[in-house]
Amino acid sequence: MRNTQIPATILKTALSGESNRIVSYLTCENQIATAMLYGGPKSKLRSMVSPFHTGTLYIYTDPVRKTSKITDFDVSAFRPALREDLYKNWAATLCSELVLKTFAGGQEEGNVFTLVNGFLDGLNLVSENESRIGTLRFLWRYLGELGLQPDVTECFSCGTEFDRNEDSESVLYSAEGNGFLCKSCKNTTKAPGSIEISKNALLYLQALQFLSPKEVRAVSIDSKTFGQLQELIFYLINRATSFSLNTLESRSIVW
Numbered sequence: 743m744r745n746t747q748i749p750a751t752i753l754k755t756a757l758s759g760e761s762n763r764i765v766s767y768l769t770c771e772n773q774i775a776t777a778m779l780y781g782g783p784k785s786k787l788r789s790m791v792s793p794f795h796t797g798t799l800y801i802y803t804d805p806v807r808k809t810s811k812i813t814d815f816d817v818s819a820f821r822p823a824l825r826e827d828l829y830k831n832w833a834a835t836l837c838s839e840l841v842l843k844t845f846a847g848g849q850e851e852g853n854v855f856t857l858v859n860g861f862l863d864g865l866n867l868v869s870e871n872e873s874r875i876g877t878l879r880f881l882w883r884y885l886g887e888l889g890l891q892p893d894v895t896e897c898f899s900c901g902t903e904f905d906r907n908e909d910s911e912s913v914l915y916s917a918e919g920n921g922f923l924c925k926s927c928k929n930t931t932k933a934p935g936s937i938e939i940s941k942n943a944l945l946y947l948q949a950l951q952f953l954s955p956k957e958v959r960a961v962s963i964d965s966k967t968f969g970q971l972q973e974l975i976f977y978l979i980n981r982a983t984s985f986s987l988n989t990l991e992s993r994s995i996v997w
């Protein structure tokens with residue numbers, strides 16, 4: 743098969759030589775692939791093949807040299823807000839770096855393509871404030887794709903279920919066990935990498951686990967809860983890439 747076509751989202755383009763580009767993209771089969779894009783700055787195809795665009799990608803593969811080049815791209819989603827808004831651009835770049843560094847979760851039967859496109863569509867549509875909490879929801883779900891989401895239902899040490907009516911004010915996340923510790927266990931453990939989150943923050947994570955995306959979007963959280971969730975989720979997602987997310991390091995530009 744020399745000529746193929748596949749639904750894909752462009753994640754990154756990098757200059758190669760004077761005017762060519764190496765394009766990294768995520769396919770609908772949850773695979774990361776790269777292909778060459780030839781053409782100068784005035785090439786129409788080059789403006790189509792830009793990060794965060796989704797559509798049908800046409801690829802020619804040289805059977806001898808085993809190289810691929812992009813011959814056409816029929817874009818179905820341009821998402822212009824991701825280029826115009828500083829925060830949204832940052833969040834989309836974080837998403838793309840994360841997908842590249844985790845090889846899209848490495849599961850053909852996974853949900854990464856749907857998850858990524860849902861996130862980018864949402865970023866393009868909602869307000870900047872909504873997109874900040876949307877980013878946390880995306881990252882938390884992505885941890886699920888990686889199999890690294892901590893259990894939000896029970897204490898990982900003693901197995902006690904976190905009861906939504908019990909009035910413990912907070913739980914402690916422990917990096918060592920990648921789980922949460924209940925009121926009595928957290929007093930006996932103080933390990934590096936532990937992050938305390940309020941009961942409200944834990945309830946929000948439970949909502950993410952058990953409610954539909956539409957129902958979760960209707961749940962509002964205060965700024966303190968948001969701050970705790972952000973600290974926890976950024977830590978978890980950074981650890982999933984062995985603390986190599988450059989985009990996360992540069993977040994001061996949008997905070």
Ligand SMILES: [Zn+2]
Binds near residue numbers: 898900902924928
């Ligand atoms: Zn416990």
